[in-house]
Amino acid sequence: MERNPMRRQLQTLRKSLFDQGYLDDQFVQLEELQDDANPNFVEEVVTLYYRDSGRIILNIEQALERKPFDFNKLDAYMHQFKGSSSSIGAKKVKAESTLFREYCRSRNGEGCMRTFQQLKKEYATLRRKLEAYFQLARQAGPVETACRPK
Amino acid sequence: MVFLEGGFSSPRNDAFPAGLRVLVVDDDPTWLKILEKMLKKCSYEVTTCGLARDALSLLRERKNGYDIVISDVNMPDMDGFKLLEHVGLEMDLPVIMMSVDGETSRVMKGVQHGACDYLLKPIRMKELRNIWQHVFRKKIHEVRDIESLEGIQLTRSGCDLFDDGYFLGGDDTTSGRKRKDADNKHEDRDLTDPSTKKARVVWTVDLHQKFVRAVNQIGFDKVGPKKILDLMNVPWLTRENVASHLQKYRLYLSRLQKESDIKNSFMGMKHTDPPSKDSTASFGLHKPMNTMPDDVLNGTYSFSMSNSLAQSVDLKGQADRNRITSVPMAEPKGALSKDISDSQKTKSSQMSFDHSLGSVDSGVSFASFGSTNPSPYSWTNIPEIQFKQEYEPFQPENGFNQLPLPEPSMIEKEVNRSRTEVKPLFDEYRSNLVEHLSPADLVDLFPVQSKTQTLKNQVFNPISATKSSMKTKDISQNCLADSEFAQRNMNAAGIGVPLASLSEDLQICWLQGDGYPMNFALQDFECSEYNNPALIAETPFYLFGAPRFDHEHLLDPTEYFAIDQGLFA
Numbered sequence: 001m002e003r004n005p006m007r008r009q010l011q012t013l014r015k016s017l018f019d020q021g022y023l024d025d026q027f028v029q030l031e032e033l034q035d036d037a038n039p040n041f042v043e044e045v046v047t048l049y050y051r052d053s054g055r056i057i058l059n060i061e062q063a064l065e066r067k068p069f070d071f072n073k074l075d076a077y078m079h080q081f082k083g084s085s086s087s088i089g090a091k092k093v094k095a096e097s098t099l100f101r102e103y104c105r106s107r108n109g110e111g112c113m114r115t116f117q118q119l120k121k122e123y124a125t126l127r128r129k130l131e132a133y134f135q136l137a138r139q140a141g142p143v144e145t146a147c148r149p150k
Numbered sequence: 151m152v153f154l155e156g157g158f159s160s161p162r163n164d165a166f167p168a169g170l171r172v173l174v175v176d177d178d179p180t181w182l183k184i185l186e187k188m189l190k191k192c193s194y195e196v197t198t199c200g201l202a203r204d205a206l207s208l209l210r211e212r213k214n215g216y217d218i219v220i221s222d223v224n225m226p227d228m229d230g231f232k233l234l235e236h237v238g239l240e241m242d243l244p245v246i247m248m249s250v251d252g253e254t255s256r257v258m259k260g261v262q263h264g265a266c267d268y269l270l271k272p273i274r275m276k277e278l279r280n281i282w283q284h285v286f287r288k289k290i291h292e293v294r295d296i297e298s299l300e301g302i303q304l305t306r307s308g309c310d311l312f313d314d315g316y317f318l319g320g321d322d323t324t325s326g327r328k329r330k331d332a333d334n335k336h337e338d339r340d341l342t343d344p345s346t347k348k349a350r351v352v353w354t355v356d357l358h359q360k361f362v363r364a365v366n367q368i369g370f371d372k373v374g375p376k377k378i379l380d381l382m383n384v385p386w387l388t389r390e391n392v393a394s395h396l397q398k399y400r401l402y403l404s405r406l407q408k409e410s411d412i413k414n415s416f417m418g419m420k421h422t423d424p425p426s427k428d429s430t431a432s433f434g435l436h437k438p439m440n441t442m443p444d445d446v447l448n449g450t451y452s453f454s455m456s457n458s459l460a461q462s463v464d465l466k467g468q469a470d471r472n473r474i475t476s477v478p479m480a481e482p483k484g485a486l487s488k489d490i491s492d493s494q495k496t497k498s499s500q501m502s503f504d505h506s507l508g509s510v511d512s513g514v515s516f517a518s519f520g521s522t523n524p525s526p527y528s529w530t531n532i533p534e535i536q537f538k539q540e541y542e543p544f545q546p547e548n549g550f551n552q553l554p555l556p557e558p559s560m561i562e563k564e565v566n567r568s569r570t571e572v573k574p575l576f577d578e579y580r581s582n583l584v585e586h587l588s589p590a591d592l593v594d595l596f597p598v599q600s601k602t603q604t605l606k607n608q609v610f611n612p613i614s615a616t617k618s619s620m621k622t623k624d625i626s627q628n629c630l631a632d633s634e635f636a637q638r639n640m641n642a643a644g645i646g647v648p649l650a651s652l653s654e655d656l657q658i659c660w661l662q663g664d665g666y667p668m669n670f671a672l673q674d675f676e677c678s679e680y681n682n683p684a685l686i687a688e689t690p691f692y693l694f695g696a697p698r699f700d701h702e703h704l705l706d707p708t709e710y711f712a713i714d715q716g717l718f719a
Contacts, residue, residue: 026272033187041187049180079224080178083250086272087180 006140013133022126026089043134049088050127056081057120064113074112075104092122167282168193175205175221175233176248181271185220185278192279202228209241214400216243217285220269223249223256231263238264239390242292242397244284248273292398299358351391360384361395370403 017023027042034041060077063070082097096119103111172194176182182198189196197216199205202225209216219237223230234245247260250271260268266284269277353361364381365373375393382392 029272029275030184032275033184033191035191038187045180045183048183052179076224079251083222083224083271084178084180086250087178087184089272 004140006136010133010136010140013129013136017129017133021091022129024089024091024094026086028089030088043137046088046130046134049084049090053081053084053123056084057123060116064116069107069109069112071104071107071112075101078104090123090126093119093126096122167285170194170282170285171197171215171217172281173197173199173205173208173216173219175199175202175219175225175230177201177222177225177227181222181248185273188273188275188278191275194278201225202230202233205233206236209237209243213241213397216241218244218246218281220246220248220281223247223251223260231259234260234263234265239394242288242394244288246281246284289401293402295353296358296399296402299353299355351387351395353395357382357384357387358395361392361399365396365399 018027030042030045038044056077060074060081063074063077078097078100082094082101085093085097096115100112100115100119103109103115170192172189174182174185174189174196176185176198177200179200182200186196186198197208199208202221205219205221209219221230221233221237225233230247230249234247237243237245244266245264246267246269247265248269248271249256252270257268266288267281351357360382361378364378367381368374368377373396375389375396378396379387379389379392
């Protein structure tokens, strides 16, 4: 049991991210990749993700402003976005992406728009949580090993 | 380098597949970063690329600079499948596709376009750890392709080695199977990829021969797909077909050379006497020889000391043989190495030959050769056999350069030209050949030899081949140079018909059997320049930082006379 109170807090926060379905096992994979050579690997990857995926979100938004919807294009964008989100284990975001793509395939514009809004919410929520997590991690100090969620 | 450390402490065991050179192509920077880290964790050498066209230019720039390509399917500038096709055609590298989309149709498309695997994102470490198998597999097949092409040629020439029973392992069924597999492979090629736009070329033996002839005519150094294509004069063949085949061929030769280099390095290390070497030496020696005593094998190696010596031997004729016979069989390593260098230096004198004979205490019992080789050239064959066996024997042999070469002029040429280069090549060549061939394959090779009347003794090798393949790291470089040399020499010399009909390489190899290889070995020995810069020029890609990828890994212990040296341990 972690004695350091900050560490404990960090672990609790981390666990909640998994328990609440924000993150999946891919995040753990990232943690396992983190080492002395790349001590901030996970944070770097997440930062990169948000920077790059933000661009895709913008593209989708613009595409959704053009009527009628170009579903193929929307699907292609979302395919890209989904792939990116899978890289950090953004579970809820990924689920919304999949749903969006299904609506694209069934040519359901309404469904697309609705799902996209939900997706953006999840996307933003995750970002907040991860930012808090990394901040706490920095304060708590380096952790020796990654703990796997139960 | 393992050899330098004086041990067969195969780094491969723990090294392979470390150093595998991977090119990752993905337009997603997040994934690129993650994959890079993952691959580095696998101890692979990673190069990342965000654009397909950048990847292609990288691949073209550094031919043989990468072992495998991992690419995403969806990329903005080029379809991943298109890239896959290009890579397969131009560079003939294994390509793994990735995507977050795992739909069967997509996966199918990947396979159809030639992907050797299709990974779904998110990708796990364990999936990446195993990608080396695709590199390995491809190498085995490449070698088999070419060797079977040449092996088929050999079998056509007819060989009675099978009957001799010299062939160790006596796996006629295996060889039969192997040949069948090779044949099937060629047949299959016709049928595969029905859905791909480009029809695959079936490289038949005849076609391959034309190819090799063209390559040799042009000169291995200056060879290029266009030139080869023009010379071959096969209307339906495309430049891409030739390029791809050339790639494989180069790899094949490099592998042979690597082994040769390794052997050379062993030879060169007079001072080092790694215990493992000893063990392997004896290992190799004993293994294949069912019918021939080990010492005989050792002796044969020594035959190849130098062309000049060989020639002098020829002159001496029987006398020499007798003399050789008297040489006692001693430990291959050790003292002989010194002699070897001496003989190398002396290049042509009978004197040196005698001298070396005298000084060779390795007790090569040539007498045994005589007994086993009824043909006048019998003992030329022997050296070859020995070659295949072991690096070890090479060292000592130097004293015996007297190879009764059927084509003295040829020898001379070779000697003069490529003293340092030729030998390793041949040895390596042979060992490589052996290595990659199952015993059955080896048998296939023999027929050619018999044609040249030297073959009888070719037999043994498979085992030795494995040995030679062991530490091939730098040898390939030499091998390649050597093979080229040998090829040129061969061509120039106009070796006998049977040889001519074979690919240059094979011819050379067989000549080696006549003792050429030995000579080269000695020459190399003298130079101790396994890493001769000139030779290194064409270092096979897999040598780059990845010694572990050489042949030894291609050895299939279950297939060949697996040397139980813990190669794969």
